[in-house]
Amino acid sequence: MLFDSWQGLARVVIVGLAAYGALILMLRASGKRTLSKMNAFDLVVTVALGSTLATVLLNRSVPLAEGVLALALLVYLQYAITWASVRSERFQSLIKSEPSLLVHDGAYLDQALKRQRVTREEVQAALRESGKTDLAGIASVVLETDGTLSVIAR
Incomplete structure (x- = not known):
């Protein structure tokens, strides 16, 4: 189907702008490490963020607040895991591979x-x-x- 309704298009634009803005704010608040070169763990988080953002944008049954909370949870988990890996070599060895x-x-x-x-x-x-x-x-x-x-x- 090429076109469903103007309401659906408006929802994608409004929710998209809000969710994208929230994601950018969260990524900026979490620090440069979140946006650095990716190892396998970072790639998984990035894919999960993209998938969550797409779901929030395109699935009418997911409210914006729940979607933003899901994005915030992923950013927080990435922050917490990198924080722990910087402070614990044992934890770091679980998360990151060796050169x-x-x-x-x-x-x-x-x-x-x-x-x-x-x-x-x-x-x-x-x-x-x-x-x-x-x-x-x-x-x-x-x-x-x-x-x-x-x-x-x-």
Whole structure:
């Protein structure tokens, strides 16, 4: 169906503006960490926020107040978990993965590449991005917790 009613369109605009504004305010209040590079946990929270916002916008049976409360709960949980992970190494190890060494002293670590599902071509692309052409001058390549590859020259 292409068009249902003007009332439905008006609801999407009004609720969308209010929910989006509330989400922006909550994200700003929760700090820069909420909007930083994402690890797996942050990605899950971001997807959940998007899904919740879409549900609030498109599902007439979800009142704006409940939707904003759901958004606030997700932002608070993300804040609380990152707060706890900064203060407890044990908690942090539950939430975040460790960086993985993929290249050491100019040699590929094939088992680590397989375990992390990274190809040599992806490592080569990271080398080119950092201005290097081969492994000879590379001390290491590390797969970071956010999925980026860090190239460390000798």
